[in-house]
Amino acid sequence: MNVSFILIILLFGAFATWFVGDKWAARAALIFSSAAFAATCYILYRFNVVVDPKAVASPELKLGLTKLWLNSPRVGFIFRADGMSLSMTLLTTALTPIIVYSSFGNLFPKTRAFYALIMFMAFAMVGTFLSGDGFLYYIFWELSLIPIYFIALLWGNGDAEKRKKAVVKFFIYTFAGSLFMLGAFIYLYQKGGSFLDTALYSLHLSPKEEMWIFLAFFLAYAIKIPIIPFHTWQANVYQKAPAAGTMLLSGIMLKMALFSIIKWQLPIAPHFAAEYKYIFVGLCIAGVIYGSVLALKQTNLKKLLAYSSLAHVGLVAAGAYTLTLDGFRGAFLQMMAHGFVVVGLFFAAEVIERRLGTQKIAEMGGIRIQTPKFASMFMILVLASVALPGTFNFVGEFELLYSLAQCNIWFAIVGGTTIILGAFYMLRMFQQVMLGEQKRVFADVTISEGVVFVLIIAVLLFLGLYPKPLVDFITPQLKEILSFINRLN
Amino acid sequence: MEILIAIAALGIICLIAEIFNLRKAIVPVTIIGLIAVFGYTVVRAVNVGKDVIGGLAIDGTKYFNMVIADKYALAFSSLFILLTIFLVALSPDFHKNHKPKLSDFVAIKLFLLTGAIALVTFGNLSMFFLGIEILSIALYVLAASEPKNVKSNEAGMKYFLMGAFASGFILFGIALIYGATGSFDVAAIQQAAVAGTPKWFAIGFVMLTIGLLFKIAAVPFHLWAPDVYEGSPALTTATMSTLAKVAAMAAFFKLAYSLNPVLSGGYITTINIVAILSMIVGNLVALKQTNVKRMLAFSGISHAGYMLLVFQLTSLTSAQANLFYYAAAYSIAGIAAFAVVLSVCGGKGNQEIYNFNGLGKTNPLLAGVLTCSLLSMAGIPIFAGFFGKFFMFSQVLQKGIGATSAQGLTTAIVLIVFAIISSIISVGYYFKLIIAMYSKEPAGDKQEAVPFAYRAVAVIAIVLNLAIGFYPDLVLSLIRRTMLIEQLFLK
Numbered sequence: 001m002n003v004s005f006i007l008i009i010l011l012f013g014a015f016a017t018w019f020v021g022d023k024w025a026a027r028a029a030l031i032f033s034s035a036a037f038a039a040t041c042y043i044l045y046r047f048n049v050v051v052d053p054k055a056v057a058s059p060e061l062k063l064g065l066t067k068l069w070l071n072s073p074r075v076g077f078i079f080r081a082d083g084m085s086l087s088m089t090l091l092t093t094a095l096t097p098i099i100v101y102s103s104f105g106n107l108f109p110k111t112r113a114f115y116a117l118i119m120f121m122a123f124a125m126v127g128t129f130l131s132g133d134g135f136l137y138y139i140f141w142e143l144s145l146i147p148i149y150f151i152a153l154l155w156g157n158g159d160a161e162k163r164k165k166a167v168v169k170f171f172i173y174t175f176a177g178s179l180f181m182l183g184a185f186i187y188l189y190q191k192g193g194s195f196l197d198t199a200l201y202s203l204h205l206s207p208k209e210e211m212w213i214f215l216a217f218f219l220a221y222a223i224k225i226p227i228i229p230f231h232t233w234q235a236n237v238y239q240k241a242p243a244a245g246t247m248l249l250s251g252i253m254l255k256m257a258l259f260s261i262i263k264w265q266l267p268i269a270p271h272f273a274a275e276y277k278y279i280f281v282g283l284c285i286a287g288v289i290y291g292s293v294l295a296l297k298q299t300n301l302k303k304l305l306a307y308s309s310l311a312h313v314g315l316v317a318a319g320a321y322t323l324t325l326d327g328f329r330g331a332f333l334q335m336m337a338h339g340f341v342v343v344g345l346f347f348a349a350e351v352i353e354r355r356l357g358t359q360k361i362a363e364m365g366g367i368r369i370q371t372p373k374f375a376s377m378f379m380i381l382v383l384a385s386v387a388l389p390g391t392f393n394f395v396g397e398f399e400l401l402y403s404l405a406q407c408n409i410w411f412a413i414v415g416g417t418t419i420i421l422g423a424f425y426m427l428r429m430f431q432q433v434m435l436g437e438q439k440r441v442f443a444d445v446t447i448s449e450g451v452v453f454v455l456i457i458a459v460l461l462f463l464g465l466y467p468k469p470l471v472d473f474i475t476p477q478l479k480e481i482l483s484f485i486n487r488l489n
Numbered sequence: 490m491e492i493l494i495a496i497a498a499l500g501i502i503c504l505i506a507e508i509f510n511l512r513k514a515i516v517p518v519t520i521i522g523l524i525a526v527f528g529y530t531v532v533r534a535v536n537v538g539k540d541v542i543g544g545l546a547i548d549g550t551k552y553f554n555m556v557i558a559d560k561y562a563l564a565f566s567s568l569f570i571l572l573t574i575f576l577v578a579l580s581p582d583f584h585k586n587h588k589p590k591l592s593d594f595v596a597i598k599l600f601l602l603t604g605a606i607a608l609v610t611f612g613n614l615s616m617f618f619l620g621i622e623i624l625s626i627a628l629y630v631l632a633a634s635e636p637k638n639v640k641s642n643e644a645g646m647k648y649f650l651m652g653a654f655a656s657g658f659i660l661f662g663i664a665l666i667y668g669a670t671g672s673f674d675v676a677a678i679q680q681a682a683v684a685g686t687p688k689w690f691a692i693g694f695v696m697l698t699i700g701l702l703f704k705i706a707a708v709p710f711h712l713w714a715p716d717v718y719e720g721s722p723a724l725t726t727a728t729m730s731t732l733a734k735v736a737a738m739a740a741f742f743k744l745a746y747s748l749n750p751v752l753s754g755g756y757i758t759t760i761n762i763v764a765i766l767s768m769i770v771g772n773l774v775a776l777k778q779t780n781v782k783r784m785l786a787f788s789g790i791s792h793a794g795y796m797l798l799v800f801q802l803t804s805l806t807s808a809q810a811n812l813f814y815y816a817a818a819y820s821i822a823g824i825a826a827f828a829v830v831l832s833v834c835g836g837k838g839n840q841e842i843y844n845f846n847g848l849g850k851t852n853p854l855l856a857g858v859l860t861c862s863l864l865s866m867a868g869i870p871i872f873a874g875f876f877g878k879f880f881m882f883s884q885v886l887q888k889g890i891g892a893t894s895a896q897g898l899t900t901a902i903v904l905i906v907f908a909i910i911s912s913i914i915s916v917g918y919y920f921k922l923i924i925a926m927y928s929k930e931p932a933g934d935k936q937e938a939v940p941f942a943y944r945a946v947a948v949i950a951i952v953l954n955l956a957i958g959f960y961p962d963l964v965l966s967l968i969r970r971t972m973l974i975e976q977l978f979l980k
Contacts, residue, residue, distance in 0.1 A: 072965075142869055142875075143869075143871060179912055179913065183882065190890045
């Protein structure tokens with residue numbers, strides 16, 4: 001059994017979900033996504049436990065997959081089983097059942113298509129994380145765009161015309177970015193004769209080439225993350241997409257770009273990255289401030305969460321661009337933490353919207369009196385989001401700020417203020433949404449909704465108190481990447 | 490040559506069958522016959538250079554070099570035959586109101602196919618001219634094949650006038666080349682061209698180029714295309730935008746490199762500019778269209794632009810393979826798209842986008858097929874269109890990186906950037922159609938049942954498209970490896 005098994009389960013699950021029909025689609029999706037999660041856990045177990053002490057092959061080789069696909073250009077089905085890719089796969093396969101389960105409360109038209117698209121999207125995203133071949137990686141990267149486009153277009157909320165505009169803008173933006181990345185990959189292939197990640201790392205590019213390659217990658221990732229000034233698609237799409245779509249986008253999909261910065265962009269063009277790191281870290285920090293300031297002014301709950309997400313991922317990207325081990329590690333930890341928190345928060349927004357039918361903060365309030373359980377769970381998520389010590393987010397955010405301090409103390413200071421800003425707008429939001437006089441009747445959370453919150457909170461608290469296994473798991477490979485980056489040409 | 494004869498004979502059989510009142514047998518017999526010829530062509534294409542089929546010499550240079558059946562020619566021939574099978578399969582339902590004419594329509598398509606095959610197998614300029622005329626005249630007739638429809642008449646007339654001018658250019662070009670080299674034979678012309686020719690050889694060459702750029706509807710010779718595409722009956726539009734366009738493009742590339750293997754820098758630059766203009770203008774104007782046929786016409790113009798990128802080559806073999814792959818991906822996706830357009834707009838007088846509203850609800854299968862074919866044309870991975878673009882881009886960048894001067898690299902990057910920008914623009918209108926299908930409400934009038942043939946063609950074409958996306962080697966094996974043309978002309 002190797003990592004491709006996860007992909008097969010997810011792809012098969014997508015088709016199965018489609019074919020079992022509307023009635024059973026949701027349950028089929030839940031079963032198959034959970035199976036994928038179980039498979040991931042099993043592979044992680046095999047990865048960490050040496051099953052056969054006499055085995056020569058390292059776990060990377062044993063659990064990975066290398067098969068030739070196309071002869072010319074030389075492209076292989078190359079899937080890596082290493083710390084980076086497996087941790088992100090774990091994030092995806094852990095969140096997918098949660099996202100599927102969280103949609104049980106909604107009644108969608110064309111149910112089977114909806115769940116099949118979610119499964120297909122999970123498949124494409126896992127593929128992106130696992131690919132060790134640039135061409136294969138690009139194919140998965142693009143494949144993930146189609147399901148989210150349809151999910152946001154067909155099951156989104158709000159005015160149909162405005163939604164179409166937002167979604168098409170999103171598609172064209174990201175498609176544009178990725179095409180430039182494709183150009184960069186083709187250039188690298190023509191230069192080195194291989195799409196293999198390790199082969200691309202060891203290419204000798206001239207400074208000018210490195211610059212263009214770096215910028216082409218940057219365009220693709222900056223649009224996806226998003227980093228200002230490429231963020232204009234984000235808030236609208238997050239607001240207009242259905243809850244599951246927003247969760248997929250913010251919880252997993254944008255991590256594809258953050259992951260790719262560390263996996264592809266920095267090791268391929270390290271010298272340019274090192275020379276101009278202040279510019280890119282600065283740009284990301286600017287995004288952090290910008291997101292926080294805009295979040296202060298929002299009156300729409302989903303938009304507020306979207307801008308706060310913009311600020312958080314800006315910090316992650318900044319950490320990655322510092323080119324330090326702490327930055328990378330912080331980025332990975334924060335990616336996972338942010339994935340869980342943001343899914344939880346958007347789900348909370350969805351729970352409120354299901355009952356009150358609005359996203360406007362002004363129309364909410366007085367929820368805590370009626371459902372103290374929900375309010376407490378929401379509170380924990382809010383606190384995790386502002387990186388309270390003891391939650392998983394604190395670990396990541398701390399490492400990120402530490403790496404910024406290694407880069408330049410002012411970055412850390414400016415970046416650190418966002419925690420204060422974040423605490424301010426998140427707590428104010430909590431106050432307005434949850435506290436106050438009872439305005440409208442608010443039914444208690446159902447069991448299935450409660451399960452989702454409890455699962456997310458359990459993960460956040462557990463890893464907040466004991467992040468060591470995860471840290472140990474990803475550190476060796478991040479060190480390896482860093483040695484590629486710091487090589488003397 | 491036996492392929493040409495077989496197909497022409499099949500056409501004549503169609504006409505005779507009508508006399509003997511065997512109308513029902515026409516389409517099945519034609520399709521079976523074409524499938525047989527297709528199989529034969531594929532086997533020959535794979536085995537070029539090897540003498541495998543019972544003593545038949547497969548070097549192809551027979552008939553005084555009139556026909557050269559090398560890999561390039563055979564691979565493209567098999568693609569044309571495949572496209573014709575689809576087009577013939579669509580015919581009976583499309584012409585169900587003109588049953589007596591069915592034999593004519595099918596026969597004309599078969600003659601058109603002979604023209605297309607002659608266009609890629611020629612070894613002599615007279616054969617080339619015959620091919621292009623057979624192809625064009627068949628298309629003039631098909632364009633005007635709805636005599637009671639003013640638009641169809643307009644389309645036929647326009648196409649005929651403009652096409653006649655283009656043929657004039659081509660003929661004049663051939664005459665000048667004959668004057669310069671004293672031969673119609675391609676190999677002889679090439680030898681003379683390498684040895685040095687008088688100035689009017691170049692003039693003749695450029696006139697040939699202009700005529701062929703007209704046929705493939707590249708900017709600035711594209712002005713006829715939208716009107717003709719819109720006015721012609723939908724099935725004819727499908728033929729023009731897939732079979733005819735691809736055939737002309739294949740002929741153009743073969744002609745350019747077989748007459749003059751060392752194209753001058755200025756010529757290549759001109760082709761590059763035409764390619765960029767075609768990509769950008771085609772896609773920009775397509776954004777504004779509300780008629781699906783017109784939209785696909787402009788999209789076809791931009792695809793011609795992408796195909797023209799093939800002139801940036803480092804090795805003729807791989808360039809031919811890339812062009813073939815792109816042509817196959819584009820035309821098969823086009824057939825699938827047109828099969829859906831035919832089934833949606835067949836009963837209606839127009840092809841406006843609103844006809845597609847809500848197709849995702851009323852007929853999910855066709856909507857899915859159209860979505861896939863549009864995604865393929867837009868170049869989204871796993872569909873063949875993506876690999877087509879990928880191969881083209883690779884080729885351009887390979888040329889740029891291998892270039893000795895910095896200018897070569899700059900040219901390559903400029904071309905790629907324009908190609909990327911125009912791909913992004915194209916998403917705008919492809920998605921307009923997708924959005925109409927999925928997020929708008931159906932018009933309410935009852936949908937007619939879609940004929941089986943339309944559905945079958947649509948599904949088979951899109952499955953083929955996906956299959957060659959998964960296994961590009963499926964198509965490339967027809968054309969890769971050493972080719973006669975390579976041995977003949979690149980020494």
